[in-house]
Amino acid sequence: MTVLVTHATWVLVITFALSFSYELYRATIMAGTSRHDSLRGLAQTLVLYVVAAIVIAALFAGLSWAVWAGLVFSVLMILVSIFYYNPKVMLERKPGVIDWLEDLVYTGLLFVAATLLVYEIVGKTLQP
Numbered sequence: 816m817t818v819l820v821t822h823a824t825w826v827l828v829i830t831f832a833l834s835f836s837y838e839l840y841r842a843t844i845m846a847g848t849s850r851h852d853s854l855r856g857l858a859q860t861l862v863l864y865v866v867a868a869i870v871i872a873a874l875f876a877g878l879s880w881a882v883w884a885g886l887v888f889s890v891l892m893i894l895v896s897i898f899y900y901n902p903k904v905m906l907e908r909k910p911g912v913i914d915w916l917e918d919l920v921y922t923g924l925l926f927v928a929a930t931l932l933v934y935e936i937v938g939k940t941l942q943p
Contacts, residue, residue: 816877819938823885823931824874830924831867837917841908849907882935889929896922 816824841848842857850856870888873881901918908914 816875817935819931819935820874820877820882820885823928823935824871826924826928826931827867827871827874827885827889830921830928831864831871833917833924834921835864837921845908848909849904851904851908882932886929886932886936889925889932893922893925893929896925 838857838860841852842854845852866888870884874885905914905918
């Protein structure tokens, strides 16, 4: 595993640890604020965290397809954040400073991971 992949993988670990912690906070402390803020809502997002765990584990294991999977997953999550989560879920949650800060950090970290993985792919492609 290269340094770029290692850094991207740890960025994804931090990203999804932050995301899960935030969703747990919304499901418990902020429960009932919106239809998304409940243990049921948290349970519905568990598939996302399972997929993230699989991609992260594959990256740590150094599997040949993992860099592409990590890149595709990161880009998909960026698109979901921008085109679904922000205009729909976030606004229904009546967001405060913590909510917007978490969203910006989450999406920003996904951009960092995706960029690192692109550098890895381009670097491998351009090697003689």
